Amino acid sequence: MIYLREIHPTDGWQVKENEQDAVLFAQHESMDERVEVGQACMVKLALEMPALVDEMDDAVAKDYAAMPERLYLIAKGGEVAYKGGMGPMFFRPSEWEQVISEHLAR
Numbered sequence: 001m002i003y004l005r006e007i008h009p010t011d012g013w014q015v016k017e018n019e020q021d022a023v024l025f026a027q028h029e030s031m032d033e034r035v036e037v038g039q040a041c042m043v044k045l046a047l048e049m050p051a052l053v054d055e056m057d058d059a060v061a062k063d064y065a066a067m068p069e070r071l072y073l074i075a076k077g078g079e080v081a082y083k084g085g086m087g088p089m090f091f092r093p094s095e096w097e098q099v100i101s102e103h104l105a106r
Contacts, residue, residue, distance in 0.1 A: 001042075001049050001050070001051045001052070002042060002051070002052045002053070002054055002060050002066070003034070003037070003038030003042075003048060003051060003052070003053045003054065004054045004058065004060065004061045004066060004067065005027065005028065005034070005054070005067075006025050006026070006027050006028065006056055007067065007068040007069075007090055008023075008037065009025060009026050009027040010024050010025060010026050010050070011026045011027055012027055025037050025040075028056070030056070031053075031055070032058065034053055034054075035053050038051065038053045039091075042069060047082065049102065056085060060085075065086075068086070068088075069086070069087035070083070070084055070085070070086060070087055071084035071091060071092075071093070071096045072084065073096065073099050073100055073103065075103060075105075081099055082095070082096055082099040082100075084096055
């Protein structure tokens with residue numbers, strides 16, 4: 001998982017669901033803030049997968065067209081083994097999981 005810039009920051013376009021769920025973060029002004037919020041998200045969501053944080057220039061988000069969210073699988077050799085649709089509307093988690101299972105079985 002790679003944590004990106006806040007898509008619905010409190011100082012930007014906030015959504016009702018974030019307010020109801022108390023997901024209230026301002027847009028990051030430093031890498032330290034971005035890491036801190038990324039860590040908070042990992043804890044709140046109880047995610048156990050490894051996580052990285054995109055740099056302040058948003059290079060990963062730009063290179064992978066990852067905004068607002070997208071599922072990818074990067075294979076061991078570095079090639080894109082799976083590129084999902086823009087989330088959350090076009091997520092296909094079962095497809096993604098199938099490709100992960102196939103790669104792990106190799």
